[in-house]
Amino acid sequence: xxTSTTVQQRLLTPGPTAVPQPVLEEMARPIIHHRTAEFExxxxxxxxxxxxxxxxxxxxxxxxxxxxxxxxxxxxxLARPGSTVVAVGGGKFGERWQDIFDQYEGTMTxxxxxxxxxxxxxxxxxxxxxxxxxxxxVSLVAxxxxxxxxxxxxxxxxxxxxxxxxxxxxxxxxxxxxxxGAMPIEQDAWGIDALVTGSQKALMLPPGLGYVGLGERxxxxxEEVKAGxxxxxxxxxxxxxxxxxxxxxxxxxxxxxxxxxxxxxxxQEGLENVHKRTAALARATRAxxxxxxxxxxxxxxxxxVSGAYYPDEVDDKTFRSALRDEYGIxxxxxxxxxxxxxxxxxxxxxxxxxxxxxxxxxxxxxxxxLLLKLAPGTIACKAGEAVAAAEAELVR
Amino acid sequence: xxTSTTVQQRLLTPGPTAVPQPVLEEMARPIIHHRTAEFExxxxxxxxxxxxxxxxxxxxxxxxxxxxxxxxxxxxxLARPGSTVVAVGGGKFGERWQDIFDQYEGTMTxxxxxxxxxxxxxxxxxxxxxxxxxxxxVSLVAxxxxxxxxxxxxxxxxxxxxxxxxxxxxxxxxxxxxxxGAMPIEQDAWGIDALVTGSQKALMLPPGLGYVGLGERxxxxxEEVKAGxxxxxxxxxxxxxxxxxxxxxxxxxxxxxxxxxxxxxxxQEGLENVHKRTAALARATRAxxxxxxxxxxxxxxxxxVSGAYYPDEVDDKTFRSALRDEYGIxxxxxxxxxxxxxxxxxxxxxxxxxxxxxxxxxxxxxxxxLLLKLAPGTIACKAGEAVAAAEAELVR
Numbered sequence: 001x002x003t004s005t006t007v008q009q010r011l012l013t014p015g016p017t018a019v020p021q022p023v024l025e026e027m028a029r030p031i032i033h034h035r036t037a038e039f040e041x042x043x044x045x046x047x048x049x050x051x052x053x054x055x056x057x058x059x060x061x062x063x064x065x066x067x068x069x070x071x072x073x074x075x076x077x078l079a080r081p082g083s084t085v086v087a088v089g090g091g092k093f094g095e096r097w098q099d100i101f102d103q104y105e106g107t108m109t110x111x112x113x114x115x116x117x118x119x120x121x122x123x124x125x126x127x128x129x130x131x132x133x134x135x136x137x138v139s140l141v142a143x144x145x146x147x148x149x150x151x152x153x154x155x156x157x158x159x160x161x162x163x164x165x166x167x168x169x170x171x172x173x174x175x176x177x178x179x180x181g182a183m184p185i186e187q188d189a190w191g192i193d194a195l196v197t198g199s200q201k202a203l204m205l206p207p208g209l210g211y212v213g214l215g216e217r218x219x220x221x222x223e224e225v226k227a228g229x230x231x232x233x234x235x236x237x238x239x240x241x242x243x244x245x246x247x248x249x250x251x252x253x254x255x256x257x258x259x260x261x262x263x264x265x266x267x268q269e270g271l272e273n274v275h276k277r278t279a280a281l282a283r284a285t286r287a288x289x290x291x292x293x294x295x296x297x298x299x300x301x302x303x304x305v306s307g308a309y310y311p312d313e314v315d316d317k318t319f320r321s322a323l324r325d326e327y328g329i330x331x332x333x334x335x336x337x338x339x340x341x342x343x344x345x346x347x348x349x350x351x352x353x354x355x356x357x358x359x360x361x362x363x364x365x366x367x368x369x370l371l372l373k374l375a376p377g378t379i380a381c382k383a384g385e386a387v388a389a390a391e392a393e394l395v396r
Numbered sequence: 397x398x399t400s401t402t403v404q405q406r407l408l409t410p411g412p413t414a415v416p417q418p419v420l421e422e423m424a425r426p427i428i429h430h431r432t433a434e435f436e437x438x439x440x441x442x443x444x445x446x447x448x449x450x451x452x453x454x455x456x457x458x459x460x461x462x463x464x465x466x467x468x469x470x471x472x473x474l475a476r477p478g479s480t481v482v483a484v485g486g487g488k489f490g491e492r493w494q495d496i497f498d499q500y501e502g503t504m505t506x507x508x509x510x511x512x513x514x515x516x517x518x519x520x521x522x523x524x525x526x527x528x529x530x531x532x533x534v535s536l537v538a539x540x541x542x543x544x545x546x547x548x549x550x551x552x553x554x555x556x557x558x559x560x561x562x563x564x565x566x567x568x569x570x571x572x573x574x575x576x577g578a579m580p581i582e583q584d585a586w587g588i589d590a591l592v593t594g595s596q597k598a599l600m601l602p603p604g605l606g607y608v609g610l611g612e613r614x615x616x617x618x619e620e621v622k623a624g625x626x627x628x629x630x631x632x633x634x635x636x637x638x639x640x641x642x643x644x645x646x647x648x649x650x651x652x653x654x655x656x657x658x659x660x661x662x663x664q665e666g667l668e669n670v671h672k673r674t675a676a677l678a679r680a681t682r683a684x685x686x687x688x689x690x691x692x693x694x695x696x697x698x699x700x701v702s703g704a705y706y707p708d709e710v711d712d713k714t715f716r717s718a719l720r721d722e723y724g725i726x727x728x729x730x731x732x733x734x735x736x737x738x739x740x741x742x743x744x745x746x747x748x749x750x751x752x753x754x755x756x757x758x759x760x761x762x763x764x765x766l767l768l769k770l771a772p773g774t775i776a777c778k779a780g781e782a783v784a785a786a787e788a789e790l791v792r
Contacts, residue, residue, distance in 0.1 A: 013429045016649055027650070028424035031602055033409045033726055064604060065461040065628070066645035072628045100627045107503035107625045200646060206427055208460060208604045208648035229503045230626055231496045232461070232468045249462035250596060252604035252648070253412055254423070330429055 007328040010359050014148045014178060014305040014332055014350040016200040016207050019258075020265060023204060027258040034253055040245040042260055047242065049263040053271065054180055054195050054213040056187035061212045061238045062259075064252050067177040067198030069233070070210025072100050074173050074194050075142060077228045077235035078221050082109045083139035086131065086170075088154075090117030091147035092337040093175060101142070107229050113138075119340035122154035122300040125162035132166035139221075140171050146179040149335040151307035151348055152298040153183065160191040171221055177201060180211075181266060182278045182304035182352045193218040199255060202278070202304065202352040204262040208255045214239070279303045281351040281360045284390035288364045291389040292371060293380025297334075297346045307334070307348040311375040316344040319370060327366035357394050364390050403724040406755050410544050410574060410701040410728055410746040412596040412603050415654075416661060419600060423654040430649055436641040438656055443638070445659040449667065450576055450591050450609040452583035457608045457634045458655075460648050463573040463594030465629070466606025468496050470569050470590050471538060473624045473631035474617050478505045479535035482527065482566075484550075486513030487543035488733040489571060497538070503625050509534075515736035518550035518696040521558035528562035535617075536567050542575040545731040547703035547744055548694040549579065556587040567617055573597060576607075577662060578674045578700035578748045589614040595651060598674070598700065598748040600658040604651045610635070675699045677747040677756045680786035684760045687785040688767060689776025693730075693742045703730070703744040707771040712740040715766060723762035753790050760786050 011018045032039050043062070050060040063070045075097065079085050087098040094117070101112035115131055117123045123143065132138055141163050145156045156174055163172045171193040179185050180195065181202030187195045193215045200207035212235065214222070219239075228234040232249070241248045266274055282303040289296060294308040310316060316333050323329045331349050334342030349363060368386040371379050407414045428435050439458070446456040459466045471493065475481050483494040490513070497508035511527055513519045519539065528534055537559050541552045552570055559568045567589040575581050576591065577598030583591045589611045596603035608631065610618070615635075624630040628645070637644045662670055678699040685692060690704040706712060712729050719725045727745050730738030745759060764782040767775050 009426065011427055011429060015646060016427045016429060019427050019650075024424040024426075027602075028420040030405065030420075031407055031412045031415050031596075033407065033412060033728070034603075035728070036726075065465060066647070068645040069461060069465075069628050072626070076626075103625070103627045198646070200427075206423075206648060206650040207430075207646045208651060229499070230468070230472075230629070231499045232465050233626065233628070249464040250411060250594070250603040251462070252602060252651075254415075254602040255604060255648075330432075332429070332431070 009328040009330065010362060011330045012349050012355065012359065012363050013330055014348055014352065015198070017204065017350055017353040018355065019206055020204055020262065020354045023258045023261045026261045027254040029257070032253055034246065034251055039253060042257055044245040046256055046260050046263065049267065050211055051213065053263065053266065054187045055189065056195065056213045056215060058214040058216065058219065059239065059242050061214070061235060061242055062247065062251065062256065063210045063212065063238060064208065064249065065210055066207060067196065067210045068096065070198070070212050071097060071175060071196045073233040073235055074196055074212050075100050076104060076108070076230055076233055078140050078171055078173060078194055078218060079108060079110055080139035080225055083137050084111040084113050084135050085140045086113045086115060086138055087142040088115045088117060088123045088144065089339055090121060090123060090150065091119055091144065091152065092149035092335045093147055094144045095337045095339065097142045097175065104229065116339065119150045119342065120152055120298045122152055123159065125155065125158040128159055129162040129166040132163065132170065138167050138170040140173055142173045142175070144175040145185060146183060146302040146304050148178045148305055149337065150298055151302050151305045152300050153179065153302035154300070156185065157190045164191050171217055178304045178352060181274065184275055187213050188215060199259060203259065204265065204353040205255060205259050208252050209259065278351045280394055281355065281357065282306055284360060284393040285349055285351065285364065287389040287393045288368065288386040291381045291386040292368060293378065297342065304352045305348055305350050307346045309346050311371065311378040313375040313378065314371065316347065319374065320347065322370055323366055329363045329366045331363065361387060361390060405724040405726065406758060407726045408746050408751065408755065408759050409726055410744055410748065413600065413746055413749040414751065415602055416600055416658065416750045418661070419654045419658045422657045423650040425653070428649055430642065430647050435649060438653055440641040442652055442656050442659065445663065446607055447609065449659065449662065450583045451585065452591065452609045452611060454610040454612065454615065455635065455638050457610070457631060457638055458643065458647065458652065459606045459608065459634060460604065460645065461606055462603060463592065463606045464492065466594070466608050467493060467571060467592045469629040469631055470592055470608050471496050472500060472504070472626055472629055474536050474567055474569060474590055474614060475504060475506055476535035476621055479533050480507040480509050480531050481536045482509045482511060482534055483538040484511045484513060484519045484540065485735055486517065486519060486546065487515055487540065487548065488545035488731045489543055490540045491733045491735065493538045493571065500625065512735065515546045515738065516548055516694045518548055519555065521551065521554040524555055525558040525562040528559065528566065534563050534566040536569055538569045538571070540571040541581060542579060542698040542700050544574045544701055545733065546694055547698050547701045548696050549575065549698035550696070552581065553586045560587050567613055574700045574748060577670065580671055583609050584611060595655060599655065600661065600749040601651060601655050604648050605655065674747045676790055677751065677753065678702055680756060680789040681745055681747065681760060683785040683789045684764065684782040687777045687782040688764060689774065693738065700748045701744055701746050703742045705742050707767065707774040709771040709774065710767065712743065715770065716743065718766055719762055725759045725762045727759065757783060757786060
């Protein structure tokens with residue numbers, strides 16, 4: 001972020017997201033040692049509040065690293081060696097979980113099975129049910145709830161029901177990295193066996209921590225399989241330490257302290273209110289995009305991030321640089337994967353965490369102004385109309 | 397750290413260590429996105445300065461997680477499948493690297509070989525040479541330079557020479573987690589193929605980042621073996637991203653920014669001066685311990701951390717609680733492992749990073765006062781004599 005300018009900077013990328021000042025200040029306090037009663041109390045409270053956020057009675061493990069670290073740990077720790085493991089594609093992150101299962105094909109004798117979904121579409125619960133009925137030995141199904149790369153959310157509640165019905169012995173592992181804390185998701189009630197999220201999205205913290213919520217069946221699987229192929233990524237090791245309110249390896253103590261402050265802020269606003277705010281920002285953004293005549297990149301848009309295709313005349317780099325340098329608005333471009341190459345073709349705007357209606361309207365106003373300048377012929381509205389459409393959604 | 401008290405708190409545990417105020421302030425600045433020219437420039441500069449610190453021309457990878465994350469990544473990425481891999485014990489961390497090789501015995505068909513050393517002693521280069529001459533297919537040797545659990549350093553330069561002489565085809569992987577930035581270590585000149593360190597020790601940052609410096613032969617091995625068993629922990633993935641000044645997964649951006657400030661502080665003091673300061677604090681501490689009549693827990697003491705056995709009358713918990721609550725001094729106790737159970741038997745004091753003569757003298761004075769109170773019969777000196785011995789070392 002260009003902090004030498006006097007233009008206020010707004011970070012609206014779908015992770016990392018902006019961190020509230022009280023959280024930044026908490027993390028700037030002197031370091032404490034992790035093998036102390038003081039840290040253990042903070043760690044325990046963070047775990048309890050995370051469980052409340054994920055709506056699980058199970059333990060929530062805090063793993064140093066990125067969201068990918070935590071997700072890979074869940075994949076290798078919960079898969080039953082020799083079994084079929086399913087991962088749903090449809091975006092960069094779904095494809096990553098497919099790649100990770102492939103990686104362990106040899107070492108864990110896994111039989112990885114891919115369910116492919118076109119980018120921008122959500123997996124149908126029927127497809128999952130059908131695939132699971134065709135394969136008897138599925139031990140684990142990995143599904144992304146909100147696919148950040150395509151700004152798409154699936155109906156994870158219906159997916160969970162489909163998994164339970166078609167393969168009662170399979171565990172469901174959900175990537176909630178851009179859904180937990182942004183969109184309704186109830187781990188236990190919906191039957192999600194393991195739920196992974198990250199610190200740097202709706203949880204309003206810098207990157208550096210991944211979280212894994214474990215339901216009863218996941219805990220049973222960890223006992224049944226006994227040991228995973230890796231050391232650091234073996235959830236059993238983290239679970240054992242978690243019971244003593246600690247972690248097996250030196251944890252990012254400042255991030256964990258910051259997380260406590262951020263979780264308290266979420267509880268103060270109220271989780272339902274956070275969800276409503278996030279959904280309203282998403283609706284407002286989609287209304288603005290539609291008014292501008294932009295095509296959404298998703299057929300089943302997520303509420304945590306919105307994405308739209310650029311008009312043909314608009315160059316991604318020119319657009320996002322101008323947005324950043326002239327307006328202080330930081331958004332993301334597209335990503336590439338096996339299913340699509342969206343780099344240069346779309347842009348994305350986050351609604352997660354510490355972002356207000358004012359931030360979103362400022363961004364939409366800048367986007368509207370800039371698009372009218374760069375592609376006057378193809379933008380469907382007059383100046384102000386996209387922002388007006390967004391405002392109309394916000395006052396509903 | 398008890399921040400509700402008016403007693404100044406001093407964190408002298410051997411990791412996490414105290415973080416300087418300018419670093420804490422840098423990390424409290426607004427979050428920036430990692431896929432930006434601004435972050436890439438910071439990341440590149442951190443990499444260059446780390447390479448200077450480690451004294452290598454090779455790339456230094458920044459890996460999110462603990463020091464263990466980075467070390468496991470180096471172990472699994474550099475070992476040649478089917479080969480013999482050697483890890484030297486002698487402390488909790490050496491034993492951990494042994495455990496990690498064991499973990500991959502099946503999946504990588506490794507033949508793990510342990511060199512055992514009594515806790516508190518350093519491995520002899522001759523022992524390493526002998527073991528390597530007895531085994532022809534050794535691909536990787538993992539050795540701890542400064543073993544934090546026993547406050548012991550080995551002669552890593554002589555170890556490197558022994559490895560080169562006895563097994564020219566084997567790579568040497570060094571745990572420099574509590575040596576880099578605290579004690580002289582020259583990766584390239586000494587022939588260390590891969591050197592791992594962590595952010596939360598002499599590098600004056602909170603925990604959350606591990607670093608891996610890769611020499612030429614390590615880079616060749618990564619090309620030769622092609623792929624490791626894990627995804628996140630495969631150094632090839634990090635190396636590929638590193639060439640583009642980035643990382644494969646969302647990095648802890650605030651920590652990396654803080655690291656740049658901390659590295660500049662080290663350069664400003666001058667690396668040699670940092671080494672001299674650290675060594676002087678260690679000498680002063682050992683002189684105080686000896687004056688008190690305490691036995692050092694190491695026969696070959698490290699300069700980054702000092703440890704001593706308690707007198708029989710002194711209870712670890714009582715001692716360290718009083719030190720913390722009455723004097724604001726935070727030190728570490730002992731650890732347990734396969735080779736020894738030092739929990740409750742020893743205490744340890746760090747000299748790494750952001751710690752001054754004043755901090756150390758304050759700690760030694762409190763230790764002396766408290767020991768004279770708790771074990772008046774066994775302490776060998778009168779009040780003030782231990783501090784005087786320390787001061788004498790500091791003015792040398």
